[in-house]
Amino acid sequence: MPEKSSSNVDIFGLLSVDKEAEEKRKQRKELLASTGVKEFFEEGSISIDKRTCWGLECKLCIEKCPTNALYWKTGEVGIVEDLCVYCGACVLCCMVDDCIKVKRIREDGSSERFSKPREIVKLQDKINAKKRLQRVKTIFPTCEAYCERYKP
Ligand code: SF4
Ligand code: SF4
Secondary structure, three states: OOOOOOOOOOHHHHHHHHHHHHHHHHHHHHHHHOOOOOOOOOEEEEEEOOOOOOHHHOOHHHHHOOOOOEEEEOOEEEEOHHHOOOOOHHHHHOOOOOOEEEEEEOOOOOEEEEOOHHHHHHHHHHHHHHHHHHHHHHHOOOHHHHHHHHOO
């Protein structure tokens, strides 16, 4: 009997993993729809450093989270990962740098990480600049079109 090659791929195994992931995505979408959120980052991660968090004295992130993904559990801030849309609102309001760490994946596969308010502001500025440029390109597809509009 021929030996099984180590490069053999378990297609059925992969298909079932895909199916599970798809099912999980669907459930998450439904869960988030109930909170009124329509657009969100599908993939990402979030963590809170319990050593630096001010916890009970602060709880700002819990107040600001738009999906109630954060909650107060005995002695610390808890996270319901399925409810997190990786928006960064919690990082933006946290008074301790690097306490909340968020990573999110865009549809094109690029990833963004932030753990300080200034990183979010910088990132948002970059995103807005990209959107502005796209809008300009729609209105003025060529340099000539731009010059024509603004010629003295
Ligand atoms: S990233 Fe957004 S959705 Fe996730 S916990 Fe922070 S505020 Fe809530
Ligand atoms: S905002 Fe930051 S310091 Fe305050 S409770 Fe949330 S994680 Fe802790």
